[in-house]
Amino acid sequence: MALSPFFVFPHETHMNELDALVDSARVAFAQAATPADLENAKAQYIGKSGRITELMKGMATLSVEEKKTRGAAINLAKQAIEAALAERRQALADAELQAQLKAEALDVTLPGRQRGQGGLHPVSLTLERIEAIFGSQGFEVAEGPEIESDWFNFTALNTPEDHPARSMHDTFYVEGGSAKAPNLLRTHTSPMQIRHAVQHVKRHRAALDAGLPMPEIRVIAPGRTYRVDSDATHSPMFHQCEGLWIGENVSFKDLKVVFTDFCRTFFESDDLVLRFRPSFFPFTEPSAEIDIQFQSGPLAGRWLEVAGSGQVHPNVVRNMGLDPERYIGFAFGMGPDRLTMLRYGVNDLRLFFDGDIRFLSQFR
Numbered sequence: 001m002a003l004s005p006f007f008v009f010p011h012e013t014h015m016n017e018l019d020a021l022v023d024s025a026r027v028a029f030a031q032a033a034t035p036a037d038l039e040n041a042k043a044q045y046i047g048k049s050g051r052i053t054e055l056m057k058g059m060a061t062l063s064v065e066e067k068k069t070r071g072a073a074i075n076l077a078k079q080a081i082e083a084a085l086a087e088r089r090q091a092l093a094d095a096e097l098q099a100q101l102k103a104e105a106l107d108v109t110l111p112g113r114q115r116g117q118g119g120l121h122p123v124s125l126t127l128e129r130i131e132a133i134f135g136s137q138g139f140e141v142a143e144g145p146e147i148e149s150d151w152f153n154f155t156a157l158n159t160p161e162d163h164p165a166r167s168m169h170d171t172f173y174v175e176g177g178s179a180k181a182p183n184l185l186r187t188h189t190s191p192m193q194i195r196h197a198v199q200h201v202k203r204h205r206a207a208l209d210a211g212l213p214m215p216e217i218r219v220i221a222p223g224r225t226y227r228v229d230s231d232a233t234h235s236p237m238f239h240q241c242e243g244l245w246i247g248e249n250v251s252f253k254d255l256k257v258v259f260t261d262f263c264r265t266f267f268e269s270d271d272l273v274l275r276f277r278p279s280f281f282p283f284t285e286p287s288a289e290i291d292i293q294f295q296s297g298p299l300a301g302r303w304l305e306v307a308g309s310g311q312v313h314p315n316v317v318r319n320m321g322l323d324p325e326r327y328i329g330f331a332f333g334m335g336p337d338r339l340t341m342l343r344y345g346v347n348d349l350r351l352f353f354d355g356d357i358r359f360l361s362q363f364r
């Protein structure tokens with residue numbers, strides 16, 4: 001129905017007042033930035049002494065009929081304020097949740113933490129290769145101490161008192177031995193010849209005593225060795241691999257066959273040739289340096305020294321506990337570091353021991 005502009009609805013002023021109250025509550029709630037602010041704002045409108053409660057109290061003087069209309073209107077306003085409150089509460093809770101989710105967000109597109117891929121050191125790769133090749137030729141692998149006694153490192157190996165390797169200048173002497181028998185960092189793996197042979201003889205004592213043939217000694221002994229020496233091709237710590245083959249009928253010819261086979265397998269090169277160059281070691285007689293020559297590739301044509309060798313000296317055979325009239329054989333000592341340099345074309349030995357991951361990771 002169209003109202004006359006002159007007709008004044010009896011409660012219009014009240015209705016406007018209530019609408020304004022609801023509006024101001026909406027504004028107050030919207031301005032509340034936190035749940036605590038919101039609860040304070042709520043108290044001003046629908047709390048015990050809030051505006052709505054006051055309006056309710058103000059109805060006391062009204063007639064029953066007026067109370068009905070007025071009460072219903074106030075209730076509507078109250079409901080509107082409560083609805084606005086609930087809405088704002090929800091909005092604040094949502095915002096809080098969003099902020100929390102944002103703060104705790106996981107970026108699943110970040111690359112995961114990598115598990116570093118390790119690998120064997122190039123010299124270890126060479127040692128494994130040496131062990132596999134000699135293993136296929138019936139050689140055992142023996143290991144021994146790096147702190148050695150003067151006896152095993154020198155004396156038992158027929159190395160005279162005045163040998164230059166015995167001087168303080170060449171050798172790392174360490175505490176623990178006596179003045180007559182000092183301890184030292186082994187200067188080569190040759191002491192393993194004695195250590196292993198003595199064990200072998202002990203194991204076959206009964207057969208030997210009965211005059212029965214002893215199973216041949218066929219062993220390699222890889223490991224770390226030490227000398228006071230340091231430049232591009234010498235490191236104070238380096239590796240050697242000893243070889244020993246002792247029996248009743250083992251000759252230089254066997255050494256040549258075994259070592260040629262080893263080098264060709266190791267370098268995967270059938271046309272590689274060997275040269276036995278006369279040399280001297282106190283513990284072998286005769287002695288020879290073993291040189292190899294590649295017929296193709298970057299190193300072709302050059303003689304490269306890879307090992308010392310020789311027929312085991314009778315005095316050494318005796319120190320093994322064997323009769324040199326009956327037992328004979330050969331020994332060799334090669335340098336796995338040098339073999340590694342040749343195999344991979346590395347020109348500075350120190351790279352192997354610097355621990356630089358950029359160098360080492362190339363051999364993974």
Ligand code: PHE
Binds near residue numbers: 281307310334
């Ligand atoms: N021990 C010798 C060296 O260090 C090498 C070698 C071993 C020579 C066995 C002969 C026999 O140079």
